Amino acid sequence: MRPDDFAIDNCLKCAVCNDACPVFGVHPRYPGPKHLGPELERLRREGVATDTEWLEYCLGCHRCDLACPHQVSVSEMIARAKAKHRKPLARSLRDWWFARPGLLGMLATILPALSNFALSMRPARFLMSRLMRIAPRRKFPAYTRPNLHSPAKETTSGDRMRVVFFPGCFIRFNRPELGRKVIDLLERNGFAVEVARTDCCGVPATANGDEAKARSLARANVRSLIDHVNAGMRVVTACSSCGFMLKTGFGGLLDDDKEFADAARQIGASTLDIGELLMAQSDAGKLNTTFQPTNLRLAYHAPCHQKAQGIGRPWYHLLGKIPGVAIEDIDAGCCGMSGTYGFKQEKYNVSMAIGQQLFDRISASQPQMVATECATCQMQIEHGTTFKAIHPVEVMLQAYDGRPL
């Protein structure tokens, strides 16, 4: 998106966006989206120096955009200003790594056991907190050798609808077995699946103010996806943030290059969250409903980037179709993790304060486990409560086989 597309003149200073902002709700000094977005943007355009540390406290949750009655691109203005914000050296170094989960994953999975051991050691975590300002109380997800591949050709033939799966960094480097479950679930519902050879979606780069990196990732992903889309395949995601990034044509980062921008928009229009795809199958009477009866009390949390896709809560409805599943939509706002945000030492307390309402409501619900599509929401829920959090795909797949989770 170009700055002249931010619809800044639509802003009527109503402050509805402030009311929707999770950070504004818990941090008494956070100026809020109205100020950091349209108010400062007017000054930025006049060349007035307005750089402020508060830009760094934006979660990039897009709740302000959803709330704005006048379609002002509030979070986009903040993200672009954040990319120009100057940070101290230790935080710049940390955010450089956080913007590159693909590189981090490739290095950590050369010797995953050693990486996992090192990341769990107290001295290593102490050093990371001192040198890179990483919150020592956060646990890093375990790394696993990336071994997610397209299924054998014979399963991708016939009259099945062909889709291409965009796995994202977390599935590739931390939970490839979840990727295999996604493929299994799609195949059981009549799809022929190929795994895309893609890079990080670019959300972590944008969130950490590295616009150049986000743009280069967007180009690489467009190059690798466009042939699939031109061949009529839908792109399927199982991570809310990847899905959001793809659906917005890579956040408008390529808008200055018409050829790439058109391809990015075409990819965006062809992208579906797996829950959205299965819900469409269900609406068409084509969902595989050979579920074994189960006995499971679930709480469901909708991630911010899933809400920002404007697709409702497909997984809440899909899981509710499994006989014996009792599911409660917790609907308690943002979890506060926002990808790498909650790992940052200076933001740890804000992250936990934002999540408190969700933690309290989950605890009051007393589920057996929590289902949510976002890996970092899962981490935050497990960090802030005593409940296990899993991807809805895992629940549905287990229900086909009648095995307990």
Ligand code: SF4
């Ligand atoms: S950006 Fe939208 S919600 Fe926020 S003050 Fe302006 S008009 Fe109101």
Ligand code: SF4
């Ligand atoms: S994107 Fe989220 S955290 Fe950032 S200003 Fe908007 S509502 Fe607040």
